Amino acid sequence: EAQVTQNPRYLITVTGKKLTVTCSQNMNHEYMSWYRQDPGLGLRQIYYSMNVEVTDKGDVPEGYKVSRKEKRNFPLILESPSPNQTSLYFCASSFVRFDAEQFFGPGTRLTVL
Amino acid sequence: GESVGLHLPTLSVQEGDNSIINCAYSNSASDYFIWYKQESGKGPQFIIDIRSNMDKRQGQRVTVLLNKTVKHLSLQIAATQPGDSAVYFCAEKQRGSTLGRLYFGRGTQLTVWP
Numbered sequence: 001e002a003q004v005t006q007n008p009r010y011l012i013t014v015t016g017k018k019l020t021v022t023c024s025q026n027m028n029h030e031y032m033s034w035y036r037q038d039p040g041l042g043l044r045q046i047y048y049s050m051n052v053e054v055t056d057k058g059d060v061p062e063g064y065k066v067s068r069k070e071k072r073n074f075p076l077i078l079e080s081p082s083p084n085q086t087s088l089y090f091c092a093s094s095f096v097r098f099d100a101e102q103f104f105g106p107g108t109r110l111t112v113l
Numbered sequence: 114g115e116s117v118g119l120h121l122p123t124l125s126v127q128e129g130d131n132s133i134i135n136c137a138y139s140n141s142a143s144d145y146f147i148w149y150k151q152e153s154g155k156g157p158q159f160i161i162d163i164r165s166n167m168d169k170r171q172g173q174r175v176t177v178l179l180n181k182t183v184k185h186l187s188l189q190i191a192a193t194q195p196g197d198s199a200v201y202f203c204a205e206k207q208r209g210s211t212l213g214r215l216y217f218g219r220g221t222q223l224t225v226w227p
Contacts, residue, residue, distance in 0.1 A: 004156075033215075035217075040219060041219060042202060042217040042218055042219040042220055043157070043202070043204075043215075043217040044217075045214065045215070045216075048214065058214075090156050090157070092156075098145060098206065099145060099162065099164070101159045101162075102147075102159070102215060103159075104156030104157045104158070105156050106154075106155060106156050107154075107155070107156050
């Protein structure tokens, strides 16, 4: 089944404790992206990647890192999480084509205490 | 600030009625628009898209209308069903921006009651 998977789905952590949220897709998509979703703000893009070893900042990159060592994986790293990073995170992927449909993962709900 | 926004944050309709969800955008460089549906506890799911060289596009029970003059986008759902209850987002791609970058509106919560 073609899908985007994220792990973990739920995570409660404390301020400053490094964490990684994994994202994997099995559709051979070049493009992958991370969004955060907060009430009343819709989805905001954190980072995106056009292909392996090619990443760029989205609209809200502060406090996050990403890497793209393999085409199928695009982990999101929070080196020192803070409470304002408490949010619902979505990974998405698509082909690099103007009208390519973007597929979303199921989401990761992160709470930073 | 966001260039994609919504007129109404919530919409309640009776089962069987038609629903209309609106979206305004401010960037005239936007040339591709997508509607997503997000059910509770799930990620956004593609519904329908439209290019800026079109005024209307129809899918199964859904129609998207684009009015470039007033920078307005709408999603019409015919014979709304309880399974249509979800948050609906419009998103845009902007001419000249990186392929794949999407800009989302805040969303409209659609509630369908029997």
